Amino acid sequence: MKISLEQVEHVARLARLSLSEDEARRYTEQLEAILEFADQLQELDVSGVPPTSHVLPIYNVLREDEEQPGLTREEALAGAPDSEDGQFRVPAILEG
Amino acid sequence: MAMWRWSVREMADRVRAGEVKPSELTEAVLARIRETEGKIRAFLHMDEEAAMSRARGLDGRAGEARGLLFGVPGAVKDNLCTAGVRTTCASRILANYVPPYTATAVCKLEEHGAVLVGKTNMDEFAMGSSTENSAFQKTANPWDLNRVPGGSSGGSAAAVAAGQVPFALGSDTGGSIRQPAAFCGVVGLKPTYGRVSRYGLVAFASSLDQIGPITRTVEDAALVLQAIAGRDPRDSTSAPVEVPDWTASLTGEVKGMRLAVPREYIGEGTDPAVAEAVKRAVETLAGLGAVVEEVSLPHTKYAVAVYYLIAPAEASSNLARYDGVRYGVRVEGDNLIDMYGRTRSQGFGPEVKRRIMLGTYALSSGYYDAYYLRAQKVRTLIRRDFEAVFERFDAVVAPTAPTTAFRFGEKIEDPLTMYLNDVLTIPVNLAGLPAISVPCGLAGGLPVGLQVIGKPFDEATVLRVAHAYEQAAALKLEPAGL
Numbered sequence: 001m002k003i004s005l006e007q008v009e010h011v012a013r014l015a016r017l018s019l020s021e022d023e024a025r026r027y028t029e030q031l032e033a034i035l036e037f038a039d040q041l042q043e044l045d046v047s048g049v050p051p052t053s054h055v056l057p058i059y060n061v062l063r064e065d066e067e068q069p070g071l072t073r074e075e076a077l078a079g080a081p082d083s084e085d086g087q088f089r090v091p092a093i094l095e096g
Numbered sequence: 097m098a099m100w101r102w103s104v105r106e107m108a109d110r111v112r113a114g115e116v117k118p119s120e121l122t123e124a125v126l127a128r129i130r131e132t133e134g135k136i137r138a139f140l141h142m143d144e145e146a147a148m149s150r151a152r153g154l155d156g157r158a159g160e161a162r163g164l165l166f167g168v169p170g171a172v173k174d175n176l177c178t179a180g181v182r183t184t185c186a187s188r189i190l191a192n193y194v195p196p197y198t199a200t201a202v203c204k205l206e207e208h209g210a211v212l213v214g215k216t217n218m219d220e221f222a223m224g225s226s227t228e229n230s231a232f233q234k235t236a237n238p239w240d241l242n243r244v245p246g247g248s249s250g251g252s253a254a255a256v257a258a259g260q261v262p263f264a265l266g267s268d269t270g271g272s273i274r275q276p277a278a279f280c281g282v283v284g285l286k287p288t289y290g291r292v293s294r295y296g297l298v299a300f301a302s303s304l305d306q307i308g309p310i311t312r313t314v315e316d317a318a319l320v321l322q323a324i325a326g327r328d329p330r331d332s333t334s335a336p337v338e339v340p341d342w343t344a345s346l347t348g349e350v351k352g353m354r355l356a357v358p359r360e361y362i363g364e365g366t367d368p369a370v371a372e373a374v375k376r377a378v379e380t381l382a383g384l385g386a387v388v389e390e391v392s393l394p395h396t397k398y399a400v401a402v403y404y405l406i407a408p409a410e411a412s413s414n415l416a417r418y419d420g421v422r423y424g425v426r427v428e429g430d431n432l433i434d435m436y437g438r439t440r441s442q443g444f445g446p447e448v449k450r451r452i453m454l455g456t457y458a459l460s461s462g463y464y465d466a467y468y469l470r471a472q473k474v475r476t477l478i479r480r481d482f483e484a485v486f487e488r489f490d491a492v493v494a495p496t497a498p499t500t501a502f503r504f505g506e507k508i509e510d511p512l513t514m515y516l517n518d519v520l521t522i523p524v525n526l527a528g529l530p531a532i533s534v535p536c537g538l539a540g541g542l543p544v545g546l547q548v549i550g551k552p553f554d555e556a557t558v559l560r561v562a563h564a565y566e567q568a569a570a571l572k573l574e575p576a577g578l
Contacts, residue, residue: 008453015412015456016419017449018437027453033512034454038401041470044477051472052479054303054333055528055552056290061332075196079423088421091432 002035003028099124104168104262104316111167118167122151122211125169129213129260132578135241137233138255140174141182142214151211163208164323171264173252174215175222176202176307177296185298186230187220189424189443199296200331201265201307201324208323216251216264220445221415222272222300224248225517228508229447237280238575239542243501246276252310253280258578263311263320267297269304270403271497271521274533277310278496278545281535281573283562284310285317288553289528290335292321293328301410302333304403304525314534314563318342321555337553345556346563351385353561354489360396361494361520369539374495377536377546380568381493381561391489393481398474399523404515405458405471406526411448412455418443450511479527486551491561495520496533496545520547530555534562535573543573 008028012019019027073086082089099121102110110116126144133139147169154167172178175185177195184190198206205212219229227235227250235250237243238258245254249266253276256264266273268286277284285308292307299305309320322342328334357378362371382388420426420439427442429435444452458467485492498520507514524531529552533545546565550558 003457007457011453011457011460014460015452016416016433016436016440017444017452018434018441019449023449027450030450030511031454031457034404034515035457035467037512038405038467038471041398041401041405041474042466044395044398044474046470046473046477049473049476051469052475052526053472055479056333056335058290058333058335063329071196076422078196079193081420081424081426090421091429091435093432 003031100128100259102262103313104165104311104319105313107168107262108165108319112162118154118211119148119151121167122147122169122213125213125261132258132260135236135578136238136254136258136260137235138216138251138258138260139171139214140184140186140217140232140251143181144213147211147213154209154211164319165205166209167211168209168263169211169213169261170205171214171216171252171255171261172202172212173218173249173264173266175218175267175298176265177298178202178215181215183215183298184232185221186218186232187444187448188231189418189439191425193423197296200293200328202296204324205265213261216249216255218251219248220448221298221411222248222267222269223411223447223451225271225275225514226502226508227251228504229445231445234504237501238578239281240501243503243542244279246279246501248272249310250276253277253282253284256280256282256310256312257575263309263316265307265324266310267305267307268525269301269407270525271518273308273310274521274531274545274547275497275518277533278543279501281543281575282310282312283314283317283532283534284308285321285532286524286530287321287325287555288530290333291530291553291555292324293326293331293334295328295330299414301407302414303410304407314532314559314566315343315346317532318346318559335553340556342556342559345560347560348564348567350381350561350564353386353491355381355386355388355561356391356485356489356492357388358393358396358492358494359390360393365516365519366495366498367500367539370495370499370544373537373539373544374546377565377569378493381565384564384568391485393485393523395474395477395481396519396523399478399526400515400519402471402474402478402526403518403522404454405467406475408451408455409458409468410455412452412459415448415452447511475526478523482527482529491557492549493561494547494549496547497521500539500542500544524549528552530558532558532562534566535571536565536569537571538573
């Protein structure tokens with residue numbers, strides 16, 4: 001077993017996905033198959049090989065710290081499911 | 097010839113010569129879309145009135161300095177942000193999203209005078225190889241309405257193949273421009289990573305994503321790329337390199353050029369009829385004086401495994417932003433965490449959730465080294481394979497996809513089988529190279545794509561080889577019965 005149902009449920013919590021029991025079972029099987037396939041990478045000797053996270057030799061890109069036009073508050077809030085007093089509104093986080 | 101059949105080049109030339117008005121071109125393609133869209137379903141949304149009013153506005157600007165695409169109608173994939181126009185990524189979670197800004201590539205099309213008629217269908221968040229993962233509709237392949245157009249830019253490729261528009265933009269993370277172009281018998285170009293600004297492209301896997309054109313001719317691909325390429329201060333990964341005049345490289349001349357055919361791309365797993373069509377295309381290039389040699393890209397077989405760890409890992413991070421707070425759909429819950437979970441579970445489709453799960457797992461504590469970090473190291477080996485070949489060769493030529501277009505439902509139930517269809521396009525994204533798919537004939541009545549892969553920022557050679565082949569082969573490929 002590469003991955004258990006418990007691990008799938010743990011990963012779902014990390015990813016903020018509420019999976020149904022049926023989904024969790026299906027993803028366990030499918031992730032199992034994909035990870036088994038990915039296991040072929042273990043057969044390669046990668047000692048001394050640097051990782052590639054990005055193909056371009058670009059690191060820090062800087063510009064002058066000048067004021068530039070951005071979105072207005074109305075524009076930024078226009079797509080929000082809920083807003084109030086010019087701010088995003090979310091369900092209460094603290095009890096009481 | 098009916099106006100909708102004209103190439104981008106022909107449309108732009110005739111507008112420039114005053115032989116046709118932009119509004120006449122837009123009217124002609126809108127009529128063609130009305131005629132064919134019931135069968136193809138390439139578009140997620142269109143605004144005919146807005147397109148016509150834009151085109152009429154251009155009618156009145158005769159004599160002004162004009163762009164490369166002045167008056168030419170086109171379409172863009174629905175993961176490119178368009179201010180004031182819905183941008184859904186074919187996802188329920190963005191079903192109502194109207195961006196407040198426009199992607200740089202789309203702005204550039206408009207600056208060059210293009211008329212955008214609509215947004216095309218795709219696999220949800222560009223995750224898929226058949227466009228079947230769209231939350232809204234399935235798009236049919238114009239060559240056989242029972243088959244998929246490929247994906248994830250399936251709407252763009254089908255629209256161009258059906259004559260609905262002469263060009264469309266797509267995005268390519270693991271083959272999403274080239275594979276649908278191959279399946280639909282059109283030209284698809286994935287530029288070098290960094291060639292086109294990704295600002296306003298909804299992010300899937302940021303180290304792999306790149307925007308590019310889908311067209312009916314290689315010259316049109318060069319023209320559209322010319323319009324959208326270049327450094328953009330709003331995308332720090334857009335490269336500060338010179339943008340050459342690509343049409344100048346379309347000489348038809350490949351004499352003495354060195355072309356490599358990787359044996360891993362034509363062996364086991366590639367449909368023999370596809371391999372045969374590509375072999376004939378390579379012979380055509382040899383007939384034009386190119387020097388062709390077989391080579392090995394020994395780490396090819398690891399590319400799918402590498403990609404399906406790296407791309408989902410990046411996606412799981414990029415898609416964390418869809419939380420029902422700032423934009424998109426919210427599903428209410430008992431508390432904040434519950435709201436997040438419900439919103440994301442109901443908003444994302446099965447493939448997107450699968451990849452978020454896979455990516456979160458690959459990045460999670462205890463598995464990071466074994467999966468994600470190891471995949472990044474093998475990515476280096478795949479890049480080195482190409483670097484070694486490019487020391488001796490000008491370009492690599494190969495099939496674009498191992499098969500022709502498959503039937504609806506044929507692969508959708510088994511994710512791994514679907515992933516394996518990307519085996520010949522994925523290595524190019526991992527290495528950040530430019531590559532084009534150009535039609536090279538039919539196998540069993542369905543189009544086959546010849547892929548030409550080049551050195552970083554050498555789109556000129558890629559376009560030159562593809563164009564020389566296209567001109568020499570002079571195939572007249574058009575789907576019947578539309």
